[in-house]
Amino acid sequence: MLGQLSRIFRRYAEMNLALDRPGVTLTDPQGRAYGEITRIALRRHRIHVEGWAEAERVGLSVNRTRAWTVPAVIDGGSARRGFSLDIPCEAGPLDLLAERAAGQPASRQSLPGFSRAGLLRARLPLALRFARSLAVLAPLIHRWKWQGDLGARETVKERLGLVPRSEAVEIEAALLPETPPAAPPERAATLILPVYNAADLLPETLARIARNSGDAWRLLLIDDASPDPRVRPLLRDWAAGRPQVTLLENPANLGFIGTVNRGFAEARARWPGDPVVLVNSDAMVPPGWLPRLLAPLGEPDVASVTPMSNDAEIFTVPVICQRNDLAPGDGDALDAAAAGFDPRAGLAEAPTGVGFCMALAPRFLAQVPEFDTTFGRGYGEENDWCRKVAALGGRHLCASNLFVEHRGGQSFGNADKQRLLERNLRVIAARYPEYDAEVQEFIRRDPLATGRLALGLVLAAQRQAQMQAQSQAGPVPVYLAHALGGGAESYLQGRIAQATRAGQSALVLRVGQGHRWKLELHGPSGATRGLTNDFALVARLVALLPERRIVYSCGVGARDAAALPGQLLQLAGQGGEVEVLLHDFFPISPSYTLLGDDGAYHGVPRAGQGEVRAQNRAQNRAQDRVHRYQGPDGRVTPLAEWQENWGRLLAAARRIEVFSGSSRDILAEAYPQVAARIAVVPHALPAVPPRIAPGTGEGGAPVIGVLGNIGAQKGAALLQEMSRALARSGAARLVVLGQLDPAYALAAPSLVHGSYELRDLPGLVARYGICGWLMPSIWPETFSFTTHEMLATGLPVVAFDLGAQGEAVARAAAQGAPAALLPLRGDAAAAARGTLAALRDLQAARGAA
Structure with a gap:
């Protein structure tokens, strides 16, 4: 221990x-x-x-x-x-x-x-921190070690800093009510629309205000001496005959802030008790927007309200602070979805508002009646106003039940905007040193994550429909994936990257972490994440994709894995597409590597054969036990029921993709009824290591390299015993480039290097004197990226004769590569002797060639 x-x-x-x-x-x-x-x-x-x-x-x-x-x-x-x-x-x-x-x-x-010595000294202060962390994590460690909770394991690894900390926050079911909320009552308000050029946008902006704002609004329309000769006649024609519109014309350009301040003064003088709403000339307001924006001002301490948008800094959808341009119709579709959010659950307090479309409470506007002209032509002035008002007790809210499209940058141009932002943010930082920390904290806890995720799914559906109309894309893929990393995750990330480069989106439902479900929506502007334990909430969010393709990638680590096939079929809906990717053998058995309880592979377990195999109790009793699944409620799912449930998912799949001939044969043996629909599509390496010259071990003793992170199914116990046998004989040593399961240890002089990157391999081979590779995996892998990486280096490779790893080595050997297979039987000492003999033979053959 x-x-x-x-x-x-x-x-x-x-x-x-x-x-x-x-x-x-x-x-x-x-x-x-x-x-x-x-x-x-x-x-x-x-x-x-x-x-x-x-x-x-x-x-x-x-x-x-x-x-x-x-x-x-x-x-x-x-x-x-x-x-x-x-x-x-x-x-x-x-x-x-x-x-x-x-x-x-x-x-x-x-x-x-x-x-x-310096590295050892530096570790000492960490020891106490490590001990404290273990004490705090003891309940999670118990759930992991004694209850088999793989989600608890991932949480422990994250808290110890062994893997990157998740950016996701918990999402709120309350935002998505079963019954749409009633529309709030109308309330009188004064809109201020400063205009400087933007003649191409103004007709739509003004038409939307007139059409979508109800009956209780009035508008101060202020032209800031626009040099475009089209603007002033356009404004005069539009304002004529509209008594609720007052057109003001600046005789000289005052700049954005000066123009807004003129509007503030006019509003205070004429309608001092009404809220004021700033609306930019590039803000496209949707139907019924104004009552939803004004409703939170009913609270006496609310100073400002801002909607969600596609370009509104911390209120941006779907990725925070990542602007994205919308196609025609997208903005109204997003708002139609937002209007169904619960208005109370959709409010989030923020350190500031965003002035492209912002409602201001008359009480606080009376106390801070102007924007500060220090900010010149604009940008940052609303942040300054919000900080001043916050000091007076005012709160700033985002209403996620309202989405307003912002076609940003039209007033100044993007280059000018960036320059003005940089200058004015320096002023904000000097005046309010705590402001940036508050913004970063808002981003970290992201109270708008649920709305971002939901609207991001609506946007994904919109974009996919537009592409489908041009025959450029199919339904939005929804992947069920684990949190274990490895080749399956690399392949998934490659698929996602390909989709986002094409302007599409993908949703990942990840299992095996602290929460039952982690939702990751990946799109062209980045990723939005959320956590939940509520499958009903997952189903409601996925339903925002009218057309979707449910893709099983891997479900290992799910809290209730027996329920997964049914849940995936529910998410697919009637007639929905289903695809199965076989990255391991979870659809065949809860023992997803097909290893028995004795740690050995005994072939494909099939429902109905357990009783026959159990007659050979010496070999199969323990194996049969691991092919039964015990859920979190203690209910046991026998292998027959497990395969019946997963068989329904396979039967519904339009495509079943495996990555080696070995995997095809194993799956077909377990489910002969789907054999004709299995496609074998081998992976391509995402990055190919360079050819490497063999190293020279110290003292002439060979050094056998082992690549990758090694757990029990990858042969950790075998390596432990091999290292002991080699230590006794002095014939060679093992060097693991990667991590070894801490439950196992190598006998000196064999050692574990730790984490590596593929580009490190030439240096590490030289550093340790590695002369060849051993692939020690003892389960029939579905595809082995590591084996292909070993072969790509050109060094001799030895593997056991099973699974995709054996298939790859046999193919390479047939093509003349220095590669050989060993039978997976006998003790570790025999495996060590066989590996050494094979490597020597391969080296000799290459030397003779």
Whole structure:
């Protein structure tokens, strides 16, 4: 137990240890400066070096590990070129290599590095923090270890910093009532619309105000001396015959703030008790917008109300602070959905309002009657007003039951907007030092996440329908995915990236985390996330996609996995599309690797065969147990019922995609009725490692490399026993490039390197002297990215003769690659001897060739 805790702490320290070293000036042998190192840092077990240099190429070296990059010009026309390098953490002298001219040897300069003793000392303060964290996480650890809750496991890993912390927040079912809310009553209000050019937008903007604002509004329409000769006649013609419209014409340009202040003064003088609503000339108001915007002002401490929009900073849909342009009709469709939100649940307090469409309470406008002219032509003035009013007790709300399209940047142009923003935000930061922290906290807890997610789904459906009309896309994909990472996640992210590049969206329903469901809506402008334990809420949100394709990617880790097939069919709806991707064998058995309780693979478990196999009790009794599923309520689902439920999902699938011939055969044996619909589509590697020359182990003893994170199904127990056998014989050692399940340990001199990136492989092979690879996986993998990466390096590869990994190695061997298969039987010592013999034979054959 202590050894396991020690190994967990080592990984915890690697992921959380942060050290910095001072920068240095880079000088040539004559003492002339040619660059500067501005940052040397250790983060997440990698050494990062940044700076600039007058050099064609720069490299980083620690012992036998090297990495190179080509600096990029950072000052136009200057010789100064910036660079950033990172390599796996290694104790030892850290050197910067610089090739300053073609054909000349690289110069070398020592940098402040990280000694073994220094790294050990730095870990000591983390030990107490680690112990405290374990104490706090004890209930979750109990749920993970003793109740098999994989969601608890992921939460523990996240809290310990072993994986990135989730950005998602909990979503609220109350926002989406079963019965649409009643429309609020109309209330008198004064609209202020400052105009400067925008002649192409004004007809629609004005028509929408007249058509969609009800009967209790009045409008102060103020032309700020627009130089476009079309504007003033247009405004005069439109205002004529509309008694609720007052047209004011500035004799000279006052700028946005001056124009708005003129409107404020006019409104206070004529209608002092009514709220004022700022409306930009590029704000396209939808039907029934005004009563919904004004309703929250009924609370005496509410100072301003802003709607959701496609371009409204922290109130933007679907991704916070990420503007996206809308197609005709999108804005009204989004508002029609927003109008069905519960008005009370849809209110969120914010540090500011956004002035493109903002209602202001008369009480607070009387106390702060103007925008500050310090902000020049505009941008930031409403933030300043909101901060002043907040000091008087006023609150600023966003009404997520209202969506107003903002065709932003029309008044000043995007370049001018950016320049004005940068200047004015500096003023805000100086006046209100706490403001930025409040904005960041709003973003972190995102009280509008539910509305963003719901409206994002409506927008996804809109865009997909537009593409379908042009035969450019099918239904929106809704993926059921796990939280375990690995090849399945890489493939899923590739699919999502392909969709978003094409302007489409994808929804991921992720299981196996702290909440039962994590929803991730991915689109061209980014991702929106939310958490819930309520499947009914998930179903209501998915129903916002009238046409959808339900794609099973993987459900391992779900709290109630036995319910998943039925839930997916419910989400698909009558006649909906279903697709199944076989990344593991969860649809065949709760033991998704098909390993028995004894940790061995005994073939494909099939319903109805358990009684026959159970006669051979010595081998199969424990195996039969793992092919039954116990749900969170204690109910046991036998294998027959499990396969019946998943069989219905497979029967409904229009497409069943597997990634190897081995997987096709296994699935067809379990479900012969779907064999004809199984498509074999092997993965392509997202990134291919370079060819690597074999390393030379110290003292001539071979070094067997093992690539990837190794858990029980990947052969962790086998590696543990192999390392002990090799330690006794001294014939070789193992080096795991990746993580090893802390429940297992390698005997010295074998070791676990820890996390790596694919680009690190050449340096790591040289560092450890790796002469060949062993793929130790003991389950029939559906596809093995790691095996293909091993083969791509050109080093000899040995694997066991089962699953997709065996299939890949056999194919490579048939094509002349240095690859060989071993039978998966016998003890670990025999496996070690077989691996060594195979690697020697492969090396000899390559040498002879």
